[in-house]
Amino acid sequence: MAVRDVVSADGTNIVYRVTGPAEARPLVLLHGWAANLRCWGRAADDLAARFRVLAVDLRGHGYSDAPAAGYDDPKNWAADVAAVLAAEGIESDAILLGWSYGGIVLSDYLTAYGTGAIAGVVFTGATANIGRGVPGGSTGPAMQAAIPGVFEESAGRAVRAFGAFGNANTGPGADKGADAQRLFGTSLATAPSVRKALFYRTVDNTETLRALDIPVLVLHGTDDQVVPIENARFIYEAVPDARASFWEGAKHGLFLEDRARFVTEIGMFADSL
Known part of the structure:
Protein backbone atom coordinates (compact mmCIF):
# COMPACT_ATOMS: atom_id res chain seq x y z
CA MET A 1 0.00 0.00 0.00
CA ALA A 2 1.18 3.50 -0.84
CA VAL A 3 -0.36 6.88 -0.01
CA ARG A 4 0.49 9.49 -2.63
CA ASP A 5 -0.53 12.98 -3.63
CA VAL A 6 -0.67 15.06 -6.78
CA VAL A 7 -1.35 18.73 -7.50
CA SER A 8 -4.44 19.34 -9.62
CA ALA A 9 -4.80 21.99 -12.32
CA ASP A 10 -5.91 24.74 -9.92
CA GLY A 11 -3.21 23.99 -7.34
CA THR A 12 -5.33 21.78 -5.06
CA ASN A 13 -3.40 18.87 -3.57
CA ILE A 14 -5.22 15.56 -4.07
CA VAL A 15 -4.34 12.57 -1.88
CA TYR A 16 -4.96 8.97 -2.94
CA ARG A 17 -4.06 5.46 -1.82
CA VAL A 18 -2.77 2.73 -4.12
CA THR A 19 -3.14 -0.98 -3.35
CA GLY A 20 -2.96 -4.18 -5.37
CA PRO A 21 -0.62 -5.47 -8.10
CA ALA A 22 1.16 -2.74 -10.06
CA GLU A 23 0.55 -4.59 -13.33
CA ALA A 24 -3.19 -5.11 -12.78
CA ARG A 25 -6.02 -3.15 -14.40
CA PRO A 26 -6.45 0.24 -12.65
CA LEU A 27 -9.67 0.70 -10.70
CA VAL A 28 -10.25 4.28 -9.49
CA LEU A 29 -12.60 4.60 -6.50
CA LEU A 30 -14.37 7.96 -6.11
CA HIS A 31 -16.27 8.27 -2.84
CA GLY A 32 -19.45 10.18 -2.11
CA TRP A 33 -20.43 13.44 -0.43
CA ALA A 34 -18.78 14.00 2.97
CA ALA A 35 -16.85 10.70 2.84
CA ASN A 36 -13.20 9.86 2.19
CA LEU A 37 -11.00 7.15 0.70
CA ARG A 38 -11.47 4.92 3.76
CA CYS A 39 -15.21 4.66 3.26
CA TRP A 40 -14.84 1.54 1.10
CA GLY A 41 -13.76 -0.54 4.09
CA ARG A 42 -12.71 -4.11 3.36
CA ALA A 43 -14.23 -3.99 -0.13
CA ALA A 44 -11.19 -2.02 -1.29
CA ASP A 45 -8.89 -4.72 0.08
CA ASP A 46 -10.89 -7.45 -1.67
CA LEU A 47 -10.80 -5.55 -4.96
CA ALA A 48 -7.03 -5.10 -4.61
CA ALA A 49 -6.63 -8.86 -4.96
CA ARG A 50 -7.16 -8.44 -8.71
CA PHE A 51 -7.08 -4.69 -9.44
CA ARG A 52 -4.61 -1.86 -8.99
CA VAL A 53 -6.93 0.12 -6.75
CA LEU A 54 -6.60 3.90 -6.54
CA ALA A 55 -8.86 5.22 -3.78
CA VAL A 56 -9.06 9.01 -3.98
CA ASP A 57 -9.80 11.64 -1.35
CA LEU A 58 -11.93 14.12 -3.30
CA ARG A 59 -11.12 17.80 -2.92
CA GLY A 60 -12.36 19.09 0.40
CA HIS A 61 -12.40 15.59 1.88
CA GLY A 62 -10.01 13.40 3.85
CA TYR A 63 -6.40 14.49 3.49
CA SER A 64 -6.88 16.35 0.19
CA ASP A 65 -6.80 20.15 0.24
CA ALA A 66 -10.01 22.02 0.94
CA PRO A 67 -9.89 25.21 -1.15
CA ALA A 68 -12.17 28.07 -0.16
CA ALA A 69 -13.99 28.03 -3.51
CA GLY A 70 -14.22 26.24 -6.85
CA TYR A 71 -16.54 23.38 -5.88
CA ASP A 72 -19.13 24.60 -8.37
CA ASP A 73 -16.80 24.18 -11.36
CA PRO A 74 -17.02 20.73 -13.03
CA LYS A 75 -13.62 21.29 -14.63
CA ASN A 76 -11.95 21.25 -11.21
CA TRP A 77 -13.42 17.86 -10.34
CA ALA A 78 -12.49 16.52 -13.76
CA ALA A 79 -8.93 17.80 -13.45
CA ASP A 80 -8.52 16.10 -10.08
CA VAL A 81 -9.25 12.69 -11.60
CA ALA A 82 -7.06 13.45 -14.61
CA ALA A 83 -4.19 14.44 -12.33
CA VAL A 84 -4.34 11.13 -10.45
CA LEU A 85 -4.39 9.14 -13.70
CA ALA A 86 -1.46 11.13 -15.07
CA ALA A 87 0.55 10.74 -11.87
CA GLU A 88 0.15 6.98 -12.10
CA GLY A 89 0.95 6.87 -15.82
CA ILE A 90 -2.49 5.51 -16.69
CA GLU A 91 -3.33 6.15 -20.32
CA SER A 92 -5.78 3.32 -21.06
CA ASP A 93 -7.72 0.38 -19.64
CA ALA A 94 -8.85 1.99 -16.36
CA ILE A 95 -12.22 1.52 -14.69
CA LEU A 96 -13.79 4.50 -12.94
CA LEU A 97 -16.11 3.64 -10.06
CA GLY A 98 -18.17 6.34 -8.40
CA TRP A 99 -20.34 6.02 -5.32
CA SER A 100 -23.10 8.56 -4.76
CA TYR A 101 -21.57 12.02 -5.47
CA GLY A 102 -18.59 10.21 -6.97
CA GLY A 103 -20.81 9.46 -9.95
CA ILE A 104 -21.06 13.18 -10.65
CA VAL A 105 -17.28 13.52 -10.36
CA LEU A 106 -16.53 10.72 -12.82
CA SER A 107 -19.15 12.15 -15.20
CA ASP A 108 -17.45 15.54 -14.94
CA TYR A 109 -14.20 13.82 -15.90
CA LEU A 110 -15.76 12.05 -18.90
CA THR A 111 -17.32 15.31 -20.08
CA ALA A 112 -13.99 17.14 -19.96
CA TYR A 113 -11.52 14.41 -20.96
CA GLY A 114 -13.47 11.73 -22.79
CA THR A 115 -12.93 7.98 -22.61
CA GLY A 116 -9.41 7.60 -24.01
CA ALA A 117 -7.95 6.34 -20.73
CA ILE A 118 -11.08 4.53 -19.59
CA ALA A 119 -12.26 1.01 -20.44
CA GLY A 120 -15.42 1.00 -18.33
CA VAL A 121 -17.43 2.88 -15.73
CA VAL A 122 -19.35 1.78 -12.65
CA PHE A 123 -22.03 3.86 -10.93
CA THR A 124 -22.95 2.48 -7.51
CA GLY A 125 -25.72 4.19 -5.58
CA ALA A 126 -24.75 7.11 -7.76
CA THR A 127 -26.07 9.99 -9.78
CA ALA A 128 -24.47 11.66 -12.80
CA ASN A 129 -26.31 14.96 -12.50
CA ILE A 130 -27.19 17.43 -9.75
CA GLY A 131 -29.37 20.50 -9.44
CA ARG A 132 -32.99 21.50 -9.03
CA GLY A 137 -30.42 14.58 -10.37
CA SER A 138 -32.97 14.25 -7.57
CA GLU A 152 -24.68 23.65 10.21
CA GLU A 153 -21.55 25.01 11.88
CA SER A 154 -22.99 23.98 15.25
CA ALA A 155 -21.70 20.52 16.11
CA GLY A 156 -24.83 19.57 18.03
CA ARG A 157 -27.19 20.58 15.23
CA ALA A 158 -25.05 18.86 12.59
CA VAL A 159 -24.95 15.60 14.56
CA ARG A 160 -28.73 15.64 14.94
CA ALA A 161 -29.16 16.30 11.22
CA PHE A 162 -26.88 13.43 10.28
CA GLY A 163 -29.03 11.24 12.48
CA ALA A 164 -31.68 11.48 9.75
CA PHE A 165 -29.56 9.11 7.70
CA GLY A 166 -29.98 6.34 10.25
CA ASN A 167 -29.02 3.12 8.51
CA ALA A 168 -29.55 4.53 5.01
CA ASN A 169 -25.99 3.64 3.97
CA THR A 170 -25.66 0.16 5.42
CA GLY A 171 -29.08 -1.36 6.00
CA PRO A 172 -30.52 -2.27 9.39
CA GLY A 173 -28.26 -5.25 10.19
CA ALA A 174 -26.61 -5.03 13.60
CA ASP A 175 -23.34 -6.31 12.17
CA LYS A 176 -23.01 -3.11 10.10
CA GLY A 177 -23.13 -0.75 13.07
CA ALA A 178 -19.38 -0.08 13.13
CA ASP A 179 -19.39 0.69 9.40
CA ALA A 180 -22.34 3.06 9.81
CA GLN A 181 -20.59 4.92 12.63
CA ARG A 182 -17.38 5.17 10.62
CA LEU A 183 -19.28 6.87 7.80
CA PHE A 184 -20.87 9.30 10.27
CA GLY A 185 -17.36 10.11 11.52
CA THR A 186 -16.02 10.90 8.05
CA SER A 187 -19.04 13.08 7.37
CA LEU A 188 -18.48 15.15 10.49
CA ALA A 189 -14.78 15.40 9.66
CA THR A 190 -15.68 17.09 6.35
CA ALA A 191 -15.89 20.86 6.80
CA PRO A 192 -19.48 22.18 6.91
CA SER A 193 -18.61 24.71 4.20
CA VAL A 194 -17.57 21.88 1.87
CA ARG A 195 -20.65 19.81 2.67
CA LYS A 196 -22.77 22.80 1.66
CA ALA A 197 -20.76 23.81 -1.41
CA LEU A 198 -21.15 20.40 -3.04
CA PHE A 199 -24.91 20.85 -3.17
CA TYR A 200 -24.78 24.42 -4.42
CA ARG A 201 -24.01 23.62 -8.00
CA THR A 202 -25.96 22.51 -11.07
CA VAL A 203 -24.50 19.99 -13.51
CA ASP A 204 -26.18 18.12 -16.35
CA ASN A 205 -23.95 15.42 -17.85
CA THR A 206 -26.77 13.79 -19.81
CA GLU A 207 -25.25 14.41 -23.24
CA THR A 208 -22.00 12.84 -22.07
CA LEU A 209 -23.90 9.74 -20.92
CA ARG A 210 -25.67 9.48 -24.28
CA ALA A 211 -22.40 9.72 -26.20
CA LEU A 212 -20.37 7.20 -24.16
CA ASP A 213 -18.55 4.63 -26.27
CA ILE A 214 -17.55 2.37 -23.37
CA PRO A 215 -19.55 -0.08 -21.22
CA VAL A 216 -21.23 1.13 -18.04
CA LEU A 217 -22.41 -0.89 -15.06
CA VAL A 218 -25.13 0.57 -12.83
CA LEU A 219 -25.42 -0.92 -9.33
CA HIS A 220 -28.24 0.38 -7.13
CA GLY A 221 -30.39 -0.66 -4.20
CA THR A 222 -34.13 -0.52 -4.76
CA ASP A 223 -34.55 0.92 -1.25
CA ASP A 224 -31.85 3.60 -1.55
CA GLN A 225 -33.10 6.56 0.49
CA VAL A 226 -30.15 8.83 -0.32
CA VAL A 227 -29.95 8.63 -4.13
CA PRO A 228 -33.30 7.51 -5.62
CA ILE A 229 -33.23 4.48 -7.89
CA GLU A 230 -34.83 6.70 -10.55
CA ASN A 231 -31.42 8.37 -10.95
CA ALA A 232 -29.86 4.98 -11.64
CA ARG A 233 -32.53 4.11 -14.18
CA PHE A 234 -31.92 7.47 -15.84
CA ILE A 235 -28.22 6.60 -16.31
CA TYR A 236 -29.06 3.09 -17.50
CA GLU A 237 -31.49 4.39 -20.12
CA ALA A 238 -29.18 7.18 -21.32
CA VAL A 239 -25.99 5.15 -21.87
CA PRO A 240 -25.80 3.19 -25.16
CA ASP A 241 -23.91 0.21 -23.66
CA ALA A 242 -25.24 -0.11 -20.12
CA ARG A 243 -26.02 -3.03 -17.92
CA ALA A 244 -27.70 -2.82 -14.52
CA SER A 245 -27.91 -4.77 -11.30
CA PHE A 246 -30.71 -3.53 -9.07
CA TRP A 247 -30.45 -5.06 -5.60
CA GLU A 248 -33.88 -5.77 -4.19
CA GLY A 249 -34.39 -4.10 -0.82
CA ALA A 250 -30.79 -2.85 -0.59
CA LYS A 251 -29.77 0.59 0.68
CA ILE A 266 -17.29 -5.59 -10.27
CA GLY A 267 -15.04 -8.52 -11.22
CA MET A 268 -17.61 -9.91 -13.67
CA PHE A 269 -17.96 -6.48 -15.28
CA ALA A 270 -14.18 -6.20 -15.66
CA ASP A 271 -14.05 -9.66 -17.24
CA SER A 272 -16.60 -8.54 -19.83
CA LEU A 273 -14.57 -5.55 -21.03
Missing part, protein backbone atom coordinates in the same frame (compact mmCIF):
# COMPACT_ATOMS: atom_id res chain seq x y z
CA GLY A 133 -34.95 20.44 -12.08
CA VAL A 134 -32.04 18.60 -13.69
CA PRO A 135 -33.16 15.19 -15.01
CA GLY A 136 -31.70 12.27 -13.10
CA THR A 139 -32.23 13.53 -3.91
CA GLY A 140 -33.81 10.84 -1.77
CA PRO A 141 -35.90 11.28 1.38
CA ALA A 142 -33.02 10.58 3.80
CA MET A 143 -30.94 13.29 2.15
CA GLN A 144 -33.86 15.71 2.02
CA ALA A 145 -34.51 15.16 5.73
CA ALA A 146 -30.88 15.89 6.57
CA ILE A 147 -30.65 19.16 4.60
CA PRO A 148 -30.01 21.93 5.60
CA GLY A 149 -29.05 20.72 9.06
CA VAL A 150 -25.96 18.88 7.79
CA PHE A 151 -24.57 22.24 6.66
CA HIS A 252 -27.15 3.15 -0.40
CA GLY A 253 -23.74 1.62 0.41
CA LEU A 254 -23.82 -1.68 -1.47
CA PHE A 255 -20.11 -2.32 -0.87
CA LEU A 256 -20.87 -2.38 2.87
CA GLU A 257 -24.26 -4.06 2.77
CA ASP A 258 -23.06 -7.11 0.78
CA ARG A 259 -19.31 -6.82 0.19
CA ALA A 260 -18.91 -10.23 -1.46
CA ARG A 261 -21.65 -9.59 -4.02
CA PHE A 262 -20.29 -6.12 -4.75
CA VAL A 263 -16.76 -7.38 -5.39
CA THR A 264 -18.04 -10.28 -7.51
CA GLU A 265 -20.16 -8.05 -9.73
Whole structure:
Protein backbone atom coordinates (compact mmCIF):
# COMPACT_ATOMS: atom_id res chain seq x y z
CA MET A 1 0.00 0.00 0.00
CA ALA A 2 1.18 3.50 -0.84
CA VAL A 3 -0.36 6.88 -0.01
CA ARG A 4 0.49 9.49 -2.63
CA ASP A 5 -0.53 12.98 -3.63
CA VAL A 6 -0.67 15.06 -6.78
CA VAL A 7 -1.35 18.73 -7.50
CA SER A 8 -4.44 19.34 -9.62
CA ALA A 9 -4.80 21.99 -12.32
CA ASP A 10 -5.91 24.74 -9.92
CA GLY A 11 -3.21 23.99 -7.34
CA THR A 12 -5.33 21.78 -5.06
CA ASN A 13 -3.40 18.87 -3.57
CA ILE A 14 -5.22 15.56 -4.07
CA VAL A 15 -4.34 12.57 -1.88
CA TYR A 16 -4.96 8.97 -2.94
CA ARG A 17 -4.06 5.46 -1.82
CA VAL A 18 -2.77 2.73 -4.12
CA THR A 19 -3.14 -0.98 -3.35
CA GLY A 20 -2.96 -4.18 -5.37
CA PRO A 21 -0.62 -5.47 -8.10
CA ALA A 22 1.16 -2.74 -10.06
CA GLU A 23 0.55 -4.59 -13.33
CA ALA A 24 -3.19 -5.11 -12.78
CA ARG A 25 -6.02 -3.15 -14.40
CA PRO A 26 -6.45 0.24 -12.65
CA LEU A 27 -9.67 0.70 -10.70
CA VAL A 28 -10.25 4.28 -9.49
CA LEU A 29 -12.60 4.60 -6.50
CA LEU A 30 -14.37 7.96 -6.11
CA HIS A 31 -16.27 8.27 -2.84
CA GLY A 32 -19.45 10.18 -2.11
CA TRP A 33 -20.43 13.44 -0.43
CA ALA A 34 -18.78 14.00 2.97
CA ALA A 35 -16.85 10.70 2.84
CA ASN A 36 -13.20 9.86 2.19
CA LEU A 37 -11.00 7.15 0.70
CA ARG A 38 -11.47 4.92 3.76
CA CYS A 39 -15.21 4.66 3.26
CA TRP A 40 -14.84 1.54 1.10
CA GLY A 41 -13.76 -0.54 4.09
CA ARG A 42 -12.71 -4.11 3.36
CA ALA A 43 -14.23 -3.99 -0.13
CA ALA A 44 -11.19 -2.02 -1.29
CA ASP A 45 -8.89 -4.72 0.08
CA ASP A 46 -10.89 -7.45 -1.67
CA LEU A 47 -10.80 -5.55 -4.96
CA ALA A 48 -7.03 -5.10 -4.61
CA ALA A 49 -6.63 -8.86 -4.96
CA ARG A 50 -7.16 -8.44 -8.71
CA PHE A 51 -7.08 -4.69 -9.44
CA ARG A 52 -4.61 -1.86 -8.99
CA VAL A 53 -6.93 0.12 -6.75
CA LEU A 54 -6.60 3.90 -6.54
CA ALA A 55 -8.86 5.22 -3.78
CA VAL A 56 -9.06 9.01 -3.98
CA ASP A 57 -9.80 11.64 -1.35
CA LEU A 58 -11.93 14.12 -3.30
CA ARG A 59 -11.12 17.80 -2.92
CA GLY A 60 -12.36 19.09 0.40
CA HIS A 61 -12.40 15.59 1.88
CA GLY A 62 -10.01 13.40 3.85
CA TYR A 63 -6.40 14.49 3.49
CA SER A 64 -6.88 16.35 0.19
CA ASP A 65 -6.80 20.15 0.24
CA ALA A 66 -10.01 22.02 0.94
CA PRO A 67 -9.89 25.21 -1.15
CA ALA A 68 -12.17 28.07 -0.16
CA ALA A 69 -13.99 28.03 -3.51
CA GLY A 70 -14.22 26.24 -6.85
CA TYR A 71 -16.54 23.38 -5.88
CA ASP A 72 -19.13 24.60 -8.37
CA ASP A 73 -16.80 24.18 -11.36
CA PRO A 74 -17.02 20.73 -13.03
CA LYS A 75 -13.62 21.29 -14.63
CA ASN A 76 -11.95 21.25 -11.21
CA TRP A 77 -13.42 17.86 -10.34
CA ALA A 78 -12.49 16.52 -13.76
CA ALA A 79 -8.93 17.80 -13.45
CA ASP A 80 -8.52 16.10 -10.08
CA VAL A 81 -9.25 12.69 -11.60
CA ALA A 82 -7.06 13.45 -14.61
CA ALA A 83 -4.19 14.44 -12.33
CA VAL A 84 -4.34 11.13 -10.45
CA LEU A 85 -4.39 9.14 -13.70
CA ALA A 86 -1.46 11.13 -15.07
CA ALA A 87 0.55 10.74 -11.87
CA GLU A 88 0.15 6.98 -12.10
CA GLY A 89 0.95 6.87 -15.82
CA ILE A 90 -2.49 5.51 -16.69
CA GLU A 91 -3.33 6.15 -20.32
CA SER A 92 -5.78 3.32 -21.06
CA ASP A 93 -7.72 0.38 -19.64
CA ALA A 94 -8.85 1.99 -16.36
CA ILE A 95 -12.22 1.52 -14.69
CA LEU A 96 -13.79 4.50 -12.94
CA LEU A 97 -16.11 3.64 -10.06
CA GLY A 98 -18.17 6.34 -8.40
CA TRP A 99 -20.34 6.02 -5.32
CA SER A 100 -23.10 8.56 -4.76
CA TYR A 101 -21.57 12.02 -5.47
CA GLY A 102 -18.59 10.21 -6.97
CA GLY A 103 -20.81 9.46 -9.95
CA ILE A 104 -21.06 13.18 -10.65
CA VAL A 105 -17.28 13.52 -10.36
CA LEU A 106 -16.53 10.72 -12.82
CA SER A 107 -19.15 12.15 -15.20
CA ASP A 108 -17.45 15.54 -14.94
CA TYR A 109 -14.20 13.82 -15.90
CA LEU A 110 -15.76 12.05 -18.90
CA THR A 111 -17.32 15.31 -20.08
CA ALA A 112 -13.99 17.14 -19.96
CA TYR A 113 -11.52 14.41 -20.96
CA GLY A 114 -13.47 11.73 -22.79
CA THR A 115 -12.93 7.98 -22.61
CA GLY A 116 -9.41 7.60 -24.01
CA ALA A 117 -7.95 6.34 -20.73
CA ILE A 118 -11.08 4.53 -19.59
CA ALA A 119 -12.26 1.01 -20.44
CA GLY A 120 -15.42 1.00 -18.33
CA VAL A 121 -17.43 2.88 -15.73
CA VAL A 122 -19.35 1.78 -12.65
CA PHE A 123 -22.03 3.86 -10.93
CA THR A 124 -22.95 2.48 -7.51
CA GLY A 125 -25.72 4.19 -5.58
CA ALA A 126 -24.75 7.11 -7.76
CA THR A 127 -26.07 9.99 -9.78
CA ALA A 128 -24.47 11.66 -12.80
CA ASN A 129 -26.31 14.96 -12.50
CA ILE A 130 -27.19 17.43 -9.75
CA GLY A 131 -29.37 20.50 -9.44
CA ARG A 132 -32.99 21.50 -9.03
CA GLY A 133 -34.95 20.44 -12.08
CA VAL A 134 -32.04 18.60 -13.69
CA PRO A 135 -33.16 15.19 -15.01
CA GLY A 136 -31.70 12.27 -13.10
CA GLY A 137 -30.42 14.58 -10.37
CA SER A 138 -32.97 14.25 -7.57
CA THR A 139 -32.23 13.53 -3.91
CA GLY A 140 -33.81 10.84 -1.77
CA PRO A 141 -35.90 11.28 1.38
CA ALA A 142 -33.02 10.58 3.80
CA MET A 143 -30.94 13.29 2.15
CA GLN A 144 -33.86 15.71 2.02
CA ALA A 145 -34.51 15.16 5.73
CA ALA A 146 -30.88 15.89 6.57
CA ILE A 147 -30.65 19.16 4.60
CA PRO A 148 -30.01 21.93 5.60
CA GLY A 149 -29.05 20.72 9.06
CA VAL A 150 -25.96 18.88 7.79
CA PHE A 151 -24.57 22.24 6.66
CA GLU A 152 -24.68 23.65 10.21
CA GLU A 153 -21.55 25.01 11.88
CA SER A 154 -22.99 23.98 15.25
CA ALA A 155 -21.70 20.52 16.11
CA GLY A 156 -24.83 19.57 18.03
CA ARG A 157 -27.19 20.58 15.23
CA ALA A 158 -25.05 18.86 12.59
CA VAL A 159 -24.95 15.60 14.56
CA ARG A 160 -28.73 15.64 14.94
CA ALA A 161 -29.16 16.30 11.22
CA PHE A 162 -26.88 13.43 10.28
CA GLY A 163 -29.03 11.24 12.48
CA ALA A 164 -31.68 11.48 9.75
CA PHE A 165 -29.56 9.11 7.70
CA GLY A 166 -29.98 6.34 10.25
CA ASN A 167 -29.02 3.12 8.51
CA ALA A 168 -29.55 4.53 5.01
CA ASN A 169 -25.99 3.64 3.97
CA THR A 170 -25.66 0.16 5.42
CA GLY A 171 -29.08 -1.36 6.00
CA PRO A 172 -30.52 -2.27 9.39
CA GLY A 173 -28.26 -5.25 10.19
CA ALA A 174 -26.61 -5.03 13.60
CA ASP A 175 -23.34 -6.31 12.17
CA LYS A 176 -23.01 -3.11 10.10
CA GLY A 177 -23.13 -0.75 13.07
CA ALA A 178 -19.38 -0.08 13.13
CA ASP A 179 -19.39 0.69 9.40
CA ALA A 180 -22.34 3.06 9.81
CA GLN A 181 -20.59 4.92 12.63
CA ARG A 182 -17.38 5.17 10.62
CA LEU A 183 -19.28 6.87 7.80
CA PHE A 184 -20.87 9.30 10.27
CA GLY A 185 -17.36 10.11 11.52
CA THR A 186 -16.02 10.90 8.05
CA SER A 187 -19.04 13.08 7.37
CA LEU A 188 -18.48 15.15 10.49
CA ALA A 189 -14.78 15.40 9.66
CA THR A 190 -15.68 17.09 6.35
CA ALA A 191 -15.89 20.86 6.80
CA PRO A 192 -19.48 22.18 6.91
CA SER A 193 -18.61 24.71 4.20
CA VAL A 194 -17.57 21.88 1.87
CA ARG A 195 -20.65 19.81 2.67
CA LYS A 196 -22.77 22.80 1.66
CA ALA A 197 -20.76 23.81 -1.41
CA LEU A 198 -21.15 20.40 -3.04
CA PHE A 199 -24.91 20.85 -3.17
CA TYR A 200 -24.78 24.42 -4.42
CA ARG A 201 -24.01 23.62 -8.00
CA THR A 202 -25.96 22.51 -11.07
CA VAL A 203 -24.50 19.99 -13.51
CA ASP A 204 -26.18 18.12 -16.35
CA ASN A 205 -23.95 15.42 -17.85
CA THR A 206 -26.77 13.79 -19.81
CA GLU A 207 -25.25 14.41 -23.24
CA THR A 208 -22.00 12.84 -22.07
CA LEU A 209 -23.90 9.74 -20.92
CA ARG A 210 -25.67 9.48 -24.28
CA ALA A 211 -22.40 9.72 -26.20
CA LEU A 212 -20.37 7.20 -24.16
CA ASP A 213 -18.55 4.63 -26.27
CA ILE A 214 -17.55 2.37 -23.37
CA PRO A 215 -19.55 -0.08 -21.22
CA VAL A 216 -21.23 1.13 -18.04
CA LEU A 217 -22.41 -0.89 -15.06
CA VAL A 218 -25.13 0.57 -12.83
CA LEU A 219 -25.42 -0.92 -9.33
CA HIS A 220 -28.24 0.38 -7.13
CA GLY A 221 -30.39 -0.66 -4.20
CA THR A 222 -34.13 -0.52 -4.76
CA ASP A 223 -34.55 0.92 -1.25
CA ASP A 224 -31.85 3.60 -1.55
CA GLN A 225 -33.10 6.56 0.49
CA VAL A 226 -30.15 8.83 -0.32
CA VAL A 227 -29.95 8.63 -4.13
CA PRO A 228 -33.30 7.51 -5.62
CA ILE A 229 -33.23 4.48 -7.89
CA GLU A 230 -34.83 6.70 -10.55
CA ASN A 231 -31.42 8.37 -10.95
CA ALA A 232 -29.86 4.98 -11.64
CA ARG A 233 -32.53 4.11 -14.18
CA PHE A 234 -31.92 7.47 -15.84
CA ILE A 235 -28.22 6.60 -16.31
CA TYR A 236 -29.06 3.09 -17.50
CA GLU A 237 -31.49 4.39 -20.12
CA ALA A 238 -29.18 7.18 -21.32
CA VAL A 239 -25.99 5.15 -21.87
CA PRO A 240 -25.80 3.19 -25.16
CA ASP A 241 -23.91 0.21 -23.66
CA ALA A 242 -25.24 -0.11 -20.12
CA ARG A 243 -26.02 -3.03 -17.92
CA ALA A 244 -27.70 -2.82 -14.52
CA SER A 245 -27.91 -4.77 -11.30
CA PHE A 246 -30.71 -3.53 -9.07
CA TRP A 247 -30.45 -5.06 -5.60
CA GLU A 248 -33.88 -5.77 -4.19
CA GLY A 249 -34.39 -4.10 -0.82
CA ALA A 250 -30.79 -2.85 -0.59
CA LYS A 251 -29.77 0.59 0.68
CA HIS A 252 -27.15 3.15 -0.40
CA GLY A 253 -23.74 1.62 0.41
CA LEU A 254 -23.82 -1.68 -1.47
CA PHE A 255 -20.11 -2.32 -0.87
CA LEU A 256 -20.87 -2.38 2.87
CA GLU A 257 -24.26 -4.06 2.77
CA ASP A 258 -23.06 -7.11 0.78
CA ARG A 259 -19.31 -6.82 0.19
CA ALA A 260 -18.91 -10.23 -1.46
CA ARG A 261 -21.65 -9.59 -4.02
CA PHE A 262 -20.29 -6.12 -4.75
CA VAL A 263 -16.76 -7.38 -5.39
CA THR A 264 -18.04 -10.28 -7.51
CA GLU A 265 -20.16 -8.05 -9.73
CA ILE A 266 -17.29 -5.59 -10.27
CA GLY A 267 -15.04 -8.52 -11.22
CA MET A 268 -17.61 -9.91 -13.67
CA PHE A 269 -17.96 -6.48 -15.28
CA ALA A 270 -14.18 -6.20 -15.66
CA ASP A 271 -14.05 -9.66 -17.24
CA SER A 272 -16.60 -8.54 -19.83
CA LEU A 273 -14.57 -5.55 -21.03
